[in-house]
Amino acid sequence: MRLVMPDLLHGYLSDEEMPNSLLLLTPPPEPASDTFKFDLEYARRVSESKDQIRFLQAVSDANLSFPHAVRSFEAVLGIDIDELLTPKLYALMRRVMTDAGLSTYTAKNFYNRERPFVVNKQKTCTPEKEEILRKVGSFPSGHAAVGWAWALVFSEIFPDREEVILERGHDFGESRVVCNAHWYSDVVKGREMGKATVDCLRANTAFNTDLVLAKEEVFQLLKNKES
Numbered sequence: 001m002r003l004v005m006p007d008l009l010h011g012y013l014s015d016e017e018m019p020n021s022l023l024l025l026t027p028p029p030e031p032a033s034d035t036f037k038f039d040l041e042y043a044r045r046v047s048e049s050k051d052q053i054r055f056l057q058a059v060s061d062a063n064l065s066f067p068h069a070v071r072s073f074e075a076v077l078g079i080d081i082d083e084l085l086t087p088k089l090y091a092l093m094r095r096v097m098t099d100a101g102l103s104t105y106t107a108k109n110f111y112n113r114e115r116p117f118v119v120n121k122q123k124t125c126t127p128e129k130e131e132i133l134r135k136v137g138s139f140p141s142g143h144a145a146v147g148w149a150w151a152l153v154f155s156e157i158f159p160d161r162e163e164v165i166l167e168r169g170h171d172f173g174e175s176r177v178v179c180n181a182h183w184y185s186d187v188v189k190g191r192e193m194g195k196a197t198v199d200c201l202r203a204n205t206a207f208n209t210d211l212v213l214a215k216e217e218v219f220q221l222l223k224n225k226e227s
Contacts, residue, residue, distance in 0.1 A: 008094070008097070008098050009091065009094045009095050009098055010095070010098060011095050011096070011097075011098035011099035011102065012095055012096075012099055012201055012204045012206050012207040012210075013099045013102075013197070013200055013201065013204060017200055017203075017204065018099070018102060018103055018197075018200065019103050019193065019196035019197055019199070019200050020106050021103055021104050021105070021106045021107035021108075021140060021189075021193050021196075022106040022107045022110050023106075024192065024193070024196055025107055025140060025189050025192060025193070026189075027111065028111055028113045028138075028139040028183075028185060028186070028189075029185055035185055036183075036185075038184065038185075039116075039183040039184050039185050040120075042177065042183075042184040043116045043120060043177065043180065043183065043184070044120075046177050046178055046180075047120070047122055047180060049178075054178060055125060055178060057171075057175060057178075058125050058175035058176075058178035058179045059125045059126065059179070060072065061143070061147070061171075061172050061175035061176075062125060062126050062129075062143070062175065062176075062179055062181070064097065064101075064143070064146065066090075066094060067082070067083065067090075069093070069097070070082070070090065070093065072147070072150075072168070072172060073150060073151075073154060073165070073168055075168075076161060076164040076165050076167075076168045077154060077158055077161065077165070078158075078161065079218065079221060079222070079225075081093065085221070086214075086217055086218070086221060087217075088210065088213045088214040088216075088217040089157070089214045089217055089218060091210070092153070092210050092211065092214045093150060095207075095210075096146075096149050096150060096153055096197075096198075096201070096207075097146050097149075097150070099149070099197050099200075099201065100142070100145040100146045100148075100149035100150075100193065100194050100197045100198075101142045101145060101146050103145055103193045103194075103196065103197045104140050104141070104142045104145050104190060104193050105142075107137070107139060107140055107189075108136060108137035108138075108139065108140070108142070109137060110137075111137055111139050112137040113137050113138040113139040113183075113186070114138060115133055115134070115138040115181060115182065115183075116138070116177075116180050116181070116182065116183055117130065117133075117180045117181065118134060120180070122180050123180065124179050124180045124181050125178065125179035125180070125181070126179065126181070133181060138181075138182055138183060138186050139183070139185070139186045139189060140186050140187075140188075140189035140190040140192070140193055141173060141176050141182040141186040141187045141189070141190030142190065143172070143173065143175070143176050143181075143182070143190065144172070144173030144176060144182070144186070144187040144188075144189075144190025144191050144194065145190040145191065145193040145194040145197065146172075146194065147168075147169045147170075147172030147173050147191075147194065148169045148170070148172075148173060148190070148191040148194030148195060149194035149195075149197050149198050150169060150172075150194075151165050151166050151168060151169020151170070151172070151194075152166075152169070152194065152195065152198045153198060153201075153211070154169075156211070156215075157211070157214060157215050157218055158218070169194075170191075173187040173190055173191055174187060176190075
């Protein structure tokens with residue numbers, strides 16, 4: 001059985017079912033490449049932004065602990081996600097997070113790409129986590145993988161809100177650039193792993209069973225709100 005952090009639920013995917021980021025993704029850009037020059041320029045432009053509201057959103061998005069993490073999508077879903085109120089959806093969100101996050105580690109560990117704050121010597125939005133982040137490869141972004149995986153799953157549960165859900169999932173990944181914790185190319189590839197994870201989940205019986213239960217739970221909740 002794969003070990004995960006103590007505060008994480010086990011995901012749905014076995015090691016054999018997990019998408020392999022090292023096989024699926026092209027390598028991170030070389031330092032002399034146009035792609036890396038774009039990474040540098042994008043990071044510079046974001047660092048010069050004075051949008052404090054966007055910065056605070058990025059700080060919030062950086063926190064994947066529960067129950068805090070549920071707040072990242074509540075506004076676009078139109079419901080409160082709660083361990084007691086919506087236990088099926090709450091657990092589904094936690095387990096999908098585990099799978100999407102773990103999907104990035106084969107490439108992270110292999111490439112061990114330096115993070116932007118190490119290169120540009122600027123602070124991140126979570127300075128208390130910088131020592132940990134220095135030891136974990138930047139490519140691809142685990143946060144971006146998680147945010148996009150959540151967005152894809154939520155879009156199926158709330159199809160009438162698909163557009164705003166996908167926008168929130170996109171911005172969730174973008175927050176890692178705002179935080180100076182990831183390069184733009186890390187985030188793009190993180191989203192690819194989020195999609196790859198959900199593609200694998202669709203073939204997983206336990207996930208599909210829980211997805212149906214979560215849909216029923218949400219349907220009943222919305223029905224009760226209307227009555």
